[in-house]
Every structure is written in structure tokens, then in C-alpha cells.
Amino acid sequence: MDDLQHDIARNLKKIRLQKGLSLDQAATRTGVSKSMLAQIEREKSNPSISTLWKIATGLQISFSSFMEKEDTAIEKVVFKKLTPAIDDQEMYRVYSLFSFHPEKKFEIYSAHLAAGSFHHAEAHSGEEYLLVAAGAISLTVHGKTQVLETGDALHFVPNDVHDYTNNGAEEAVFFDLIYYPR
Template structure:
């Protein structure tokens, strides 16, 4: 269990960053010096009740906000529990492990591509990160061709049609992260 000093410091820092505030801005809003705020965030100073009230009032949060321990969030996903999305040929299956959430700006998939088959993906938004979990694929992006084997990765902007080709007889497994900056 963390000490209350560390919990207060972490909560203050997280709130400040979440709101996009500098230490100077928080000092201006709360009347607490930048140096004191930095010491509190680092867990090197245990604020007085009066100081914590100033910070709470200036940032418009409850006094107890700073003392709340955040619960560890764990979400286990099993591919066996998911229904895949398939292309027309049924040789390309996408399992949405972690669907898009606006607050997170990314989504994560597992893709299974049967041996000696291919899938054409239309252009789309975001940045695409491909990691080959098993097998060997060829990824054609525009006029360029990239060969990826187990353990290889590739990042690209998917602003043009691209084709995944499994160049072996066995099913290839890919992990895909699509990041959306906006």
C-alpha cells in the first residue's frame, strides 16, 4: 500500500496533467508556491490540511479527491470468447481485442490470415502498427512490398489501399494497433 503522501502527490500530478496545467498555472490558481506543488507531486512533502484545501479549492475538486487510491484496472480478453469479423472469402479473420474508445484513441486487433491467401484493406484513418505473432506475410502498400516474419513489426499511415498476403501454407497471426491522433 502506498503512503498517503505518495497518493496525494500522484493524484495532484495526474489531475494537473489531465487538465494540461503547468506547475505555474496550478500555483496561480491555488496560491500555493510552484516549489511546494513540485515537492507534493514528488511525494517529498506532506501538505498541511490548509495547503490541501487551497489546492482543492483552486482546482475545484473535493478535499478527499487527493486521498483516493486508484484501483488497478485489469481487463483480460480471450480470443476464444470473441466472434471474428471475416472478409468475403473467410480466409481473413479479425478479432477485436480492445475496440476503439474515444478517450484512448486506439484499437487493438488480432488477425488470422489463412495460408496462401490475401486480404485487401481499403485506405483508412490513423496510424497502423503491425506485429507478426506467427508466420510470414507480405504487406503491399501502394507500389512497395514489405516481408515480415514472426517477431517483425511495421508502422505505416494507411492512407492508401494495402494488401496482406500470407506467403506460407500455415495460418499467420498478426497483432494490429490502430492509433487515431484526432
């Protein structure tokens, strides 16, 4: 059994029950079918990034809430042991480095976008802070396109759809800190 799939299943069920929602009510709020939610909770389905974002937005939780682990005083993240969330085309991978914690109000990801590929992200809450670690990406948000190269950083409010594009010949890697002010 995949550790990430197990964490997603456990956390989704815990969050849904904490909110006092039936599967039907959760399906209505998220736009994800009751059967898909049940399959995710039973570890019978490995949801895409888009599906997880729909659920997170509908339940008004952070994306990384699905990947939460136990709190520790020191947390070392060994990248090669992480399991990414992958988009439907397998061109975009997101690794949760530090999951959301209500007292800290942020989460940090390492995102990897294949050469010559594109990722469409739905609007969501919070503020994003991007730092390009390798390659280059174009980010289109609020009708404006920003080109970011290695070492460049950008802050934006993701309350509108936004698109990440890698027009380069190599994979682009960027860190994404999402801050939730409320």
C-alpha cells in the same frame, strides 16, 4: 443471437443517431445501401469486414466502434470466447481485442490470414502498427512491399489501399494496433 452481431447492430444504430443521420443519409455517406444498413441494425445481416470498413470510413469512425462494450477498470480478453469478423472468402479473420476509446485513441486486433491467401484493405484514417506473432505476411502499401516474419513489426499510414498476403503453408497471425491521432 451472436454477441458480435448484436454489438455491431446496437453500436451502428447508436452512432448513426448520435450523428443525426437517417438511414438514407448514412447510405449516401457510406456507399452501403439503406436496406443493408437497416438489416445490420435489426441484426438480420452479419456484415463482412469490407462492409464494416466502408461504413466506418463513411461515418468517420473507427472500425472497432462497432464492437464496443461497457468500460471496466480491468478488462481480460479471453481469446477463445471472441467472435471474429470474417471476410467474404472466409480466409481473413479479425478479432477485436480492445475496442477504440476516444481518450486512448487506439484499437487493437488479432488478425488471422489463411495459408496461401490474400486480403485487400481499403484506405482509412489513422496509423497502423503491425506485429507478426506467427508465420509471415507480405504487406503492400504505397506501392512498396514489405515482408514480415514472426517477431517483425511495421508502422505505416493506411491512407492508400493496402494488401496483406500470406504465401506460406501455415496461417499467419499478426496484431494490429490502429492509432487515431485526431
